[in-house]
Amino acid sequence: MNNKILIIIFSVIAVIIAIALIIYIVSAKFENVDKVDIEDGQIFVETNIGEVEIDDLYTEDSVLLSNNAVLFSDQNNYSIMFFPDDASFIISIKDGNINEVRKKAEADFLSKTNITEQEACQLDVTLAVLWTADINAAGTGYGLSFCSNGVSLP
Amino acid sequence: MRKKIFKINTFLFISFLIFFCLVSSTQAIEEEVLDGEIYNCVCTDMISHTIVGGVCTDQKDNCKEACKPFYKSGMKPMSQESRCFSNPCSSGKYGAGTNLTPFSTCRDCKTLTQGHPFSGAIMECTDYFPSGGVSDQKWADPPEVTLEIPFGTTTKVDDLADYISVFYAFIVPLIAIAAVVMVMFGGFKWVTAAGNSGQIGSAKKTITNAVIGLVLALASYLLLYTINPALVSLDTFKIPFVQMSDERPGGSCAETPSGPCSVEELSGTCFKSHADEASGICGIESAGNEKAESGSDRCKNDPAKRPFSIGLFQINLTTHPIGGLNCPEAFEGLNYDCKIVNESLYAQCVEKAKDPSVNIKKACELSNNGDKWHHWGKCGGTWGSNSKCCYKYI
Numbered sequence: 001m002n003n004k005i006l007i008i009i010f011s012v013i014a015v016i017i018a019i020a021l022i023i024y025i026v027s028a029k030f031e032n033v034d035k036v037d038i039e040d041g042q043i044f045v046e047t048n049i050g051e052v053e054i055d056d057l058y059t060e061d062s063v064l065l066s067n068n069a070v071l072f073s074d075q076n077n078y079s080i081m082f083f084p085d086d087a088s089f090i091i092s093i094k095d096g097n098i099n100e101v102r103k104k105a106e107a108d109f110l111s112k113t114n115i116t117e118q119e120a121c122q123l124d125v126t127l128a129v130l131w132t133a134d135i136n137a138a139g140t141g142y143g144l145s146f147c148s149n150g151v152s153l154p
Numbered sequence: 155m156r157k158k159i160f161k162i163n164t165f166l167f168i169s170f171l172i173f174f175c176l177v178s179s180t181q182a183i184e185e186e187v188l189d190g191e192i193y194n195c196v197c198t199d200m201i202s203h204t205i206v207g208g209v210c211t212d213q214k215d216n217c218k219e220a221c222k223p224f225y226k227s228g229m230k231p232m233s234q235e236s237r238c239f240s241n242p243c244s245s246g247k248y249g250a251g252t253n254l255t256p257f258s259t260c261r262d263c264k265t266l267t268q269g270h271p272f273s274g275a276i277m278e279c280t281d282y283f284p285s286g287g288v289s290d291q292k293w294a295d296p297p298e299v300t301l302e303i304p305f306g307t308t309t310k311v312d313d314l315a316d317y318i319s320v321f322y323a324f325i326v327p328l329i330a331i332a333a334v335v336m337v338m339f340g341g342f343k344w345v346t347a348a349g350n351s352g353q354i355g356s357a358k359k360t361i362t363n364a365v366i367g368l369v370l371a372l373a374s375y376l377l378l379y380t381i382n383p384a385l386v387s388l389d390t391f392k393i394p395f396v397q398m399s400d401e402r403p404g405g406s407c408a409e410t411p412s413g414p415c416s417v418e419e420l421s422g423t424c425f426k427s428h429a430d431e432a433s434g435i436c437g438i439e440s441a442g443n444e445k446a447e448s449g450s451d452r453c454k455n456d457p458a459k460r461p462f463s464i465g466l467f468q469i470n471l472t473t474h475p476i477g478g479l480n481c482p483e484a485f486e487g488l489n490y491d492c493k494i495v496n497e498s499l500y501a502q503c504v505e506k507a508k509d510p511s512v513n514i515k516k517a518c519e520l521s522n523n524g525d526k527w528h529h530w531g532k533c534g535g536t537w538g539s540n541s542k543c544c545y546k547y548i
Contacts, residue, residue: 065444066510069413079443081413088412092441095449126411128441131539132450138438139407139542 036087045087047122055114057082073112077133078105080112088124098134098153102127106144121147129153322375329371336364407434407543413442414466414510423514428524431545432517435530438539439468444510453485455493460500462492464507467517467530468539476516477506 037044041056058064063071065081073080077096082089091109093101105127110120121144131138136154143150299317300310305324311317340360347353370377409417415436421429440446444466451463451470462472462485471481472492481503482488484496494500506512520529527545531538540547 063445066414071443071445074443074445076449079441079446081441081443083412083442086412090410090412090441090443092443124411128408128410128437130441131438131542132448135542138539139434141408141411 036084038084043082043084045123047119049119049122052115052119052122055112057112073105073108075105075108077101078108080105080109086124088126091125091127093127093129093133093137095133098129098137101133102142102145102153106146109144117144117146120144121149326371330368333364333368333371336367337361340364407438407539407545409433410437410442414444414514415440415442420514423511424518425514425524428521431527431543432514432521432524434543435521435527435539435545436466436517438542439530440466442466444513445508447504452490453487453492453494454490455487460494462489464504465513466510467513469507469513469516469520470529471500471503471507474516474520476503477509477512479503479506 035046041058043054043057045052045054057070057072059072061072063074065071067083067085069081069083069085071079071081076094078091078093078101080089080091089109091105093105095101109125110117113120115123125144125147127142127144127150129137129140129142134154140151142153145152298310298312301308301317305320308320308324311320337360340357342357343360344354344357347357409430410433413419415433417429417433420432420436421427423429423432425432436442446465446468447461448463448468449461451468452459452461453472463470469476470489472485472488473482475481479499479502481499484494484499484503485492486495487493507516518524521527525546527540527543528547529538530540530543532541532547533544535541
């Protein structure tokens with residue numbers, strides 16, 4: 001009787017460990033799936049609505065950053081970066097009227113990437129305001145103004 | 155017969171001796187409390203008006219009654235602030251209707267006019283504790299605890315030390331009474347032993363043990379004091395009032411989601427557990443652009459108005475060396491009043507500051523690994539990213 005109980009307990013533990021191991025392996029595998037693929041300068045990003053094709057951002061005018069990130073638009077009032085590690089973009093507003101600069105930066109983003117607003121909304125884009133531009137607006141991620149998750153600047 | 159009378163006399167003598175010790179110790183304890191000194195009630199109402207409210211003779215007096223006439227109608231006194239105070243100097247200058255200076259700041263005083271303070275005596279503080287000294291510190295009043303089982307007439311204590319003190323004063327007489335009872339019992343056994351050596355021995359043992367117990371109880375203070383005076387000092391933890399700060403816990407800057415300013419990246423650097431704060435500062439300074447040159451921090455004396463704050467954390471090169479380069483030497487003047495006087499050094503410094511690992515290392519150094527962000531401004535201040543982020547300042 002005692003042996004039976006022991007066998008049952010060990011079996012349950014073994015099953016739990018096996019399930020946990022499978023979940024871990026599967027989740028690790030999914031995490032390693034590349035969201036971004038760069039071929040001949042073209043950038044392909046996997047999104048919920050399918051693959052979004054982005055124009056070459058690694059141009060002569062761009063500044064290559066560490067970890068293959070790229071500063072592909074650096075203006076007086078804003079800059080736009082692409083981070084291939086997680087296929088994300090950061091638009092930072094550095095100076096000027098933040099609402100006007102935001103519009104310009106977003107337009108420039110769409111232009112440089114050559115994607116539609118709908119496609120842009122599927123990408124991981126953060127719009128940040130530096131404290132030197134507007135201390136009240138700084139410290140918050142805003143997103144793109146034309147997307148559903150876009151937040152209005154104060 | 156003589157032997158028995160001797161034994162009875164001895165028993166009575168020891169009993170008397172013990173009783174005398176008991177009465178003396180109890181009186182001594184009482185004298186500690188009621189030493190005849192007149193204390194003053196310091197009364198403070200809810201809007202911190204402080205006056206000397208009346209006379210009290212026991213420091214345990216909470217002065218509620220004495221202070222009652224001085225509180226404005228409808229305003230309840232802060233019971234913890236109204237207390238019997240022994241040192242009149244500690245009240246600073248006071249007199250009838252005179253507001254007191256903070257009583258923790260005065261070290262010595264002189265009497266200007268005689269009389270009870272409330273009825274017209276004016277005492278002036280002549281010596282103040284140095285600013286910032288220990289005595290300037292405001293300590294939280296000990297919480298008054300009502301005892302579920304009172305010790306005699308004592309129903310409230312201030313803290314553990316007070317509790318031990320009251321307990322000692324209460325238990326010593328009890329021990330003495332018990333010792334007297336045991337000595338009497340031993341004496342009774344001795345008297346009724348009728349020459350039985352075994353019973354006499356037992357009686358002697360009872361008396362001896364009772365006396366030893368009593369001596370130990372009475373001498374416990376001395377024993378503890380001999381071992382370590384701190385054991386009987388009965389000092390409790392003093393809890394200073396919390397200095398209100400405008401720093402907001404956790405800060406208010408969003409973490410940077412990607413790149414070298416992300417928490418994931420910064421947690422692998424010297425910032426470690428402060429990576430979230432570093433991410434907030436880094437994001438609001440450069441948004442993760444390692445090549446960032448400040449648009450506002452520029453040398454106004456430089457013809458090209460070149461920047462002096464560079465990189466992820468916008469390190470100020472006019473004030474901080476970086477990467478082994480003494481960058482301030484590249485400038486004449488500090489901050490906006492700067493002028494670049496060493497072009498080569500300036501170029502090297504800018505290059506170093508644009509190196510993410512060097513910039514992060516410098517930011518770690520300046521912020522004590524993310525613990526103090528004073529180089530990035532103060533919460534609510536007029537400059538710097540931390541005026542927004544509100545992370546720990548000092």
